[in-house]
């Protein structure tokens with residue numbers, strides 16, 4: 184009888200172990216997924232903080248935040264020129280009067296009838312540039328490929 188009880192206990196242990204093992208796997212996956220959700224939420228919030236800040240960027244803003252804002256503004260200018268390049272490849276241009284997209288050779292806008300300016304051909308797409316980076320410690324603009332901040336010495 185003792186042997187049988189022992190066996191029963193062993194089976195129960197194994198079953199419990201297996202259940203715990205399965206639950207651990209489920210819980211691990213859940214925890215990992217929850218952590219990744221929170222990390223995404225943080226990254227998204229960082230983005231929103233930055234966007235809010237950028238939209239409220241004023242002349243009074245001190246360096247290095249000012250330089251970060253300028254970097255965003257410069258990116259937006261480049262994006263606009265790249266979009267112009269894409270539009271020209273599609274053979275289109277935008278009416279300066281109403282914003283409608285019209286064929287590049289059209290002398291007048293098909294929507295508002297305004298005279299459509301001739302567009303200068305966009306320059307060839309430039310090579311990819313390294314994105315600008317700033318030191319997380321002091322905010323100094325980092326040299327491309329630098330391993331350390333030249334201002335405070337923090338490792339990048």
Ligand SMILES: [Zn+2]
Pocket residue numbers: 278279280281282283292293294295296297
């Ligand atoms: Zn128009």
Ligand SMILES: [Zn+2]
Pocket residue numbers: 318319320321322323332333334335336337
């Ligand atoms: Zn630094």
